[in-house]
Amino acid sequence: MTKTDNFYTLKGYSLLEHTEITSSMxxxxxxxxxxxxxxxxxxxxxxxxxxxxxxxxxxxxxxxLKKQGLVRFEKYGTVSLTRDGLQLGEYLLFRHEVLQRFxxxxxxxxxxxxxxxxxxxxxxxxxxxxxxxxxDKFT
Numbered sequence: 001m002t003k004t005d006n007f008y009t010l011k012g013y014s015l016l017e018h019t020e021i022t023s024s025m026x027x028x029x030x031x032x033x034x035x036x037x038x039x040x041x042x043x044x045x046x047x048x049x050x051x052x053x054x055x056x057x058x059x060x061x062x063x064x065l066k067k068q069g070l071v072r073f074e075k076y077g078t079v080s081l082t083r084d085g086l087q088l089g090e091y092l093l094f095r096h097e098v099l100q101r102f103x104x105x106x107x108x109x110x111x112x113x114x115x116x117x118x119x120x121x122x123x124x125x126x127x128x129x130x131x132x133x134x135x136d137k138f139t
Contacts (some may be wrong), residue, residue: 028058029046035047036133044058044079047062071085092120099112099116101135102134103115105139
């Protein structure tokens with residue numbers, strides 16, 4: 001018989017992590033970093049459009065990211081990355097790219113955006129780096 005005392009619900013695992021950054025915050029930070037890389041001055045309206053949310057939601061989340069020290073943001077102004085925000089954002093872009101490559105390879109499809117977006121928040125960095133090593137070896 002398998003031992004069952006180490007199982008939790010998804011919510012239970014989240015509570016064990018004690019993380020300050022939510023999945024939604026990661027999505028916003030990833031998009032801000034993506035826009036930053038293509039040279040855009042990130043404005044709330046554009047951020048909201050890219051994520052298909054209301055500008056008020058993008059503004060509120062930008063304020064939350066500011067409280068975490070990940071962005072600089074003044075209401076009705078632009079959003080820019082702090083050093084910590086850029087570092088985390090770079091990892092989030094890397095994680096996204098690795099998982100996109102992996103799912104496209106495994107499923108023999110050109111695009112797996114939806115699947116990546118659904119699972120990327122639940123994969124540990126060690127696993128992401130190991131998937132990258134595997135991809136580099138076999139693709």
